[in-house]
Amino acid sequence: MREPAVTWWPEHIPAGTVSQQLGTVVDLFSTSLSVAGFSVPDDSLIDGLDLSPVLHNNTLINRPIFYYRGNEMMAVRVGPYKAHYWTWRNSWEEFNQGINFCPGQEVAGVTTHTQQEHTMQPLIFHLGRGPWEKYPISAVTKEYQDALSRITAVVEKHKKGLVPGVPQLNMCDMAVMN
Incomplete structure (x- = not known):
């Protein structure tokens, strides 16, 4: 957001x-x-x-800005670029009950009802050109490779210095969902 x-x-x-x-x-x-x-x-x-x-x-x-869900880094923003390593919207069960976290914001391959892994080839968006994250940069372009190289260096540095803590609020706990 x-x-x-x-x-x-x-x-x-x-x-x-x-x-x-x-x-x-x-x-x-x-x-x-x-x-x-x-x-x-x-x-x-x-x-x-x-x-x-x-x-x-x-x-x-x-x-950089790091986006986590629990202990999993879902995405990172570096400059105008945002890389998604994991994507999803909400479960089919919730969606079928009328819960839609992204109404009108569906993006193929990004806002799915099952968690999608993109760790081997992150989805990268240029937020200056598309702040709504609807059009990922093609992985075959030089821009993608340059952005991925820059982002990967930032993520590796971040992970080397990361000291995991105990979450104060577990977002996967049904008691705090929705």
């Missing part, structure tokens, strides 16, 4: 400022601490980044 964020901070952020900064909800904690004049405690591991430089002077922070 991509949603815009709106900030209003007179005397700090000029009116009409637009930024293309990528951020996630986990960045809110670190950014809020920084804006309030505090820092993340040294004894705490925090996933989010401090995006206050974006607020103060619109300095973009180049960073």
